[in-house]
Amino acid sequence: MKKVLVTGSLGQIGSELVTRLRKDLGLNNVIATDLRKIEGSPIVEEGVFETLDVMDQEAFLKMAKKHKPDMIVHLAALLSATTEKNPKLGWKLNMDGLINALDVAKEIGAGLFAPSSVAAFGPDVDFQNTPQDTFMHPTSMYGVTKVAGELLMNYYYTKYGVDTRSVRFPGLMSYKTEPGGGTSDYNVDMYYQALLKGEYECYLKAGTYMDMMYIDDAIDAIVNLINADSKKLKHRNAFNLAPFTAEPEMLATSIRKHIPNFKLNYKIDPVRQAIADSWPDHMDDSAAREEWGFKAKYSLDDITEVLLRELTIKFKKQGKL
Incomplete structure (x- = not known):
């Protein structure tokens, strides 16, 4: 990973991830993007920042071709309670935005990280030590988009060879x-x-x-998974994380x-x-610990x-x- 484009960079995860990546890769090698621009924000003012509507695939592709990242971190999405209030909007933003990101990654030959969530599970799983591989029958629209997203990312990996990676985040602090x-x-x-x-x-x-999970552990997890040896990953989309x-x-x-x-x-x-x-x-996150060394x-x-x-x-x- 040498150059990264981040969508949704002004959100909870994005703002802290961009700060970390700028330290690791340098200011010019992290392209922070978001739908809006907040004047005075360090994410906007202290490095490369561009406004981007991830629903506009043409603009997304144009920007990616301009900056030529080798990894796209796609964080633009509606969260669980907000999606439940407007499920159609949640489906449209979460799914259309993701498939646009996947198509862009495919077109420019980049990898793609996009987070999934504990919401991807449903009430028919084992609630204690929920396995990495089990039933995925969510009852919220947010959860539905996360399961669909995991499957879509697996499809792009097996069909087109896009290096997709993901984690199922718990509640972040x-x-x-x-x-x-x-x-x-x-x-x-x-x-x-x-x-x-x-x-x-x-x-x-x-x-x-x-x-x-504390946000610093979440940021470490993203960076470590993105940098993990692809040959060691038996699972890709997505790893349980549960400190x-x-x-x-x-x-x-x-x-x-x-x-x-x-x-x-x-x-x-x-x-x-x-x-x-x-x-x-509580999820069983042994796969993440064994395959790429996750540790909170x-x-x-x-x-x-x-x-x-x-x-x-x-x-x-x-x-x-």
């Missing part, structure tokens, strides 16, 4: 970008509200377990080690609860310490604390 439209985003919002209000109203019920599993009360307990009076309340959102209930409690560094308590420290600094600068 980061202090740099605010919670978005994901079902698992309560895990970050809880830390925001713990500092700002001293309490949090959770839209998922107690005991709702799901895999979680640890947690439910709301566990996060609250970890937070109380730093904010003893933190209160956790509940107001269940039926839509997001139904989505979460269809996901595994951060535990839940490690993440809590980092998030509370960094968010405190952030909020003080903003005058919120």
